[in-house]
Amino acid sequence: MAKGSFEASAPGKVILLGEHFVVFGKPALVMALDRRARVRVKLLELQADNIKVHSLNIPNASPAELQPIKEAAIKAMEFLGLRKGLEITVNSDIPISAGLGSSAAVSVATIAAVGGLFGVRFTKEDLCRLALEAERLVHKNPSGIDPTIATYGGILLFEKGKPPEPVKLDLDFQLIIGNTGIARSTGEMVAKVGLLQLYYPEIFESLLEGAHRLVLEALEALRASDLEGLGRLFNVNHGLLSAIGVSDISLERLVYAARAAGAFGAKLTGGGGGGCMIALAEAGRLDQVVQAIRKAGGEAFIAAPSERGVMLEA
Amino acid sequence: MAKGSFEASAPGKVILLGEHFVVFGKPALVMALDRRARVRVKLLELQADNIKVHSLNIPNASPAELQPIKEAAIKAMEFLGLRKGLEITVNSDIPISAGLGSSAAVSVATIAAVGGLFGVRFTKEDLCRLALEAERLVHKNPSGIDPTIATYGGILLFEKGKPPEPVKLDLDFQLIIGNTGIARSTGEMVAKVGLLQLYYPEIFESLLEGAHRLVLEALEALRASDLEGLGRLFNVNHGLLSAIGVSDISLERLVYAARAAGAFGAKLTGGGGGGCMIALAEAGRLDQVVQAIRKAGGEAFIAAPSERGVMLEA
Numbered sequence: 001m002a003k004g005s006f007e008a009s010a011p012g013k014v015i016l017l018g019e020h021f022v023v024f025g026k027p028a029l030v031m032a033l034d035r036r037a038r039v040r041v042k043l044l045e046l047q048a049d050n051i052k053v054h055s056l057n058i059p060n061a062s063p064a065e066l067q068p069i070k071e072a073a074i075k076a077m078e079f080l081g082l083r084k085g086l087e088i089t090v091n092s093d094i095p096i097s098a099g100l101g102s103s104a105a106v107s108v109a110t111i112a113a114v115g116g117l118f119g120v121r122f123t124k125e126d127l128c129r130l131a132l133e134a135e136r137l138v139h140k141n142p143s144g145i146d147p148t149i150a151t152y153g154g155i156l157l158f159e160k161g162k163p164p165e166p167v168k169l170d171l172d173f174q175l176i177i178g179n180t181g182i183a184r185s186t187g188e189m190v191a192k193v194g195l196l197q198l199y200y201p202e203i204f205e206s207l208l209e210g211a212h213r214l215v216l217e218a219l220e221a222l223r224a225s226d227l228e229g230l231g232r233l234f235n236v237n238h239g240l241l242s243a244i245g246v247s248d249i250s251l252e253r254l255v256y257a258a259r260a261a262g263a264f265g266a267k268l269t270g271g272g273g274g275g276c277m278i279a280l281a282e283a284g285r286l287d288q289v290v291q292a293i294r295k296a297g298g299e300a301f302i303a304a305p306s307e308r309g310v311m312l313e314a
Numbered sequence: 315m316a317k318g319s320f321e322a323s324a325p326g327k328v329i330l331l332g333e334h335f336v337v338f339g340k341p342a343l344v345m346a347l348d349r350r351a352r353v354r355v356k357l358l359e360l361q362a363d364n365i366k367v368h369s370l371n372i373p374n375a376s377p378a379e380l381q382p383i384k385e386a387a388i389k390a391m392e393f394l395g396l397r398k399g400l401e402i403t404v405n406s407d408i409p410i411s412a413g414l415g416s417s418a419a420v421s422v423a424t425i426a427a428v429g430g431l432f433g434v435r436f437t438k439e440d441l442c443r444l445a446l447e448a449e450r451l452v453h454k455n456p457s458g459i460d461p462t463i464a465t466y467g468g469i470l471l472f473e474k475g476k477p478p479e480p481v482k483l484d485l486d487f488q489l490i491i492g493n494t495g496i497a498r499s500t501g502e503m504v505a506k507v508g509l510l511q512l513y514y515p516e517i518f519e520s521l522l523e524g525a526h527r528l529v530l531e532a533l534e535a536l537r538a539s540d541l542e543g544l545g546r547l548f549n550v551n552h553g554l555l556s557a558i559g560v561s562d563i564s565l566e567r568l569v570y571a572a573r574a575a576g577a578f579g580a581k582l583t584g585g586g587g588g589g590c591m592i593a594l595a596e597a598g599r600l601d602q603v604v605q606a607i608r609k610a611g612g613e614a615f616i617a618a619p620s621e622r623g624v625m626l627e628a
Contacts, residue, residue, distance in 0.1 A: 200531060203550060206524030213517045236517060236557045243553020249570035256563035
């Protein structure tokens with residue numbers, strides 16, 4: 001039987017290249033961050049059906065904000081043929097509403113923790129699928145990239161409907177993440193891009209082809225430990241994202257500030273229309289880029305890839 | 315024989331879509347502006363070989379700035395088998411060093427005026443070719459688009475090595491031109507784009523294909539008097555120009571300010587890296603967009619297409 005409580009964690013993410021185009025079947029490169037969501041679930045023996053959720057990071061979270069976490073727990077219990085009362089406590093150092101995969105990391109960790117609570121270790125495939133189903137109840141048209149990277153960790157070549165392909169690295173590197181502080185709606189951005197494709201299918205096809213080739217070149221650059229080349233490809237990818245209408249002036253300010261501070265390259269990451277950007281720079285210049293982004297009005301921090309996907313921390 | 319002096323004029327231009335990609339053999343849409351360079355040439359009977367140049371707009375112009383005008387006059391006289399002393403006076407309302415074709419307009423007008431002075435009316439083909447040869451002595455790798463539009467006027471579908479194709483319009487429209495005030499070097503930008511093509515020929519090929527399709531769509535939109543559609547295509551084209559590295563933060567500021575003020579679309583125009591941007595908006599909103607661009611730090615004015623190419627004003 002279940003012991004009293006169980007904890008699991010999962011990482012946030014940044015999309016290195018290929019966001020949005022991934023919705024149209026193109027590959028993307030996604031990286032797990034060294035920032036994690038930790039979720040503790042506790043059995044409420046006497047309160048069947050009652051699921052209480054607390055977030056230590058958003059003390060005043062609205063019920064709507066906590067709903068996805070509930071949905072994830074319910075999905076996990078449905079899969080196990082159970083329905084119990086739970087108390088769920090989230091403690092995360094992934095910035096929220098920033099396109100850094102906070103929501104999927106919480107979902108994946110919740111499902112893993114619920115499994116652990118009842119003595120079941122989900123396969124990664126099941127974890128990922130359950131988290132995606134829970135996300136679908138809340139977000140529109142998610143590509144599945146967020147739960148996948150939260151589950152597997154590392155750097156993945158991701159393509160819809162295919163098993164994710166881990167990218168082996170010889171390279172220890174860090175990147176800079178800049179947050180515009182403007183909450184974005186990935187759903188709205190995805191819808192906007194969909195309209196563009198409807199209006200101009202042939203132009204869009206060329207952009208898709210360009211994005212595809214970009215990701216393949218970036219994969220080569222990563223495997224060759226060529227951060228400078230990867231940065232150049234960031235710049236090109238950022239332009240393609242501007243072309244499909246998902247950049248904005250808040251992102252451009254941070255992107256150009258990073259480049260002017262000597263970054264190899266910079267681009268928006270994730271849904272766009274606000275949210276975050278990423279930049280690559282040589283190790284000695286990371287702080288300079290962070291300062292430049294702050295001066296341009298963003299929050300900024302240095303992050304590294306993390307090999308660790310979902311983890312049980314019983 | 316020649317009378318004492320002769321005047322000719324030619325228009326400035328904006329590239330509507332396709333700049334940079336035109337260097338690689340793709341079509342571009344270019345529009346003559348209702349701003350002109352007027353050039354008066356006067357025979358200096360007693361001073362063979364002496365060419366004096368004055369610009370009424372740049373009273374302190376350096377000899378290097380005036381050299382292209384001299385070269386144009388020399389080209390015209392060479393073609394006529396002459397070498398005479400001339401006094402050349404330029405009076406232009408085209409902003410200079412802004413990518414608005416000031417230099418080519420002056421060259422074309424100079425050549426036409428020199429012809430007129432000696433009783434010769436150059437064909438448009440000859441005018442255009444002589445101006446291009448004169449430009450080649452000064453600028454690197456000019457596509458020929460500037461002397462062509464300065465000669466023919468109107469709106470042209472331009473492709474390197476083909477006769478320019480006039481675009482017939484049912485439509486009276488105006489657009490907004492915003493100037494970052496940052497002097498740009500088209501040559502540097504062209505070289506930067508050339509490097510990108512060398513590094514990533516396949517990605518670049520997709521971008522070229524996208525730019526080609528954009529111009530064809532834009533031609534349809536123009537012919538259908540669909541300014542809103544043309545604006546949307548401006549936005550996509552701007553992203554492609556960002557992808558090839560020729561935008562900068564000064565341009566992004568003006569572009570996003572115009573869009574936020576309700577423009578149908580906005581893009582950089584010409585070489586990039588500073589210089590100008592253009593925006594389309596409904597007639598009632600033009601002033602609002604102009605104000606927004608000024609507030610964002612640019613100079614701005616409203617311009618219209620001009621059917622008039624080079625004109626003799628004897």
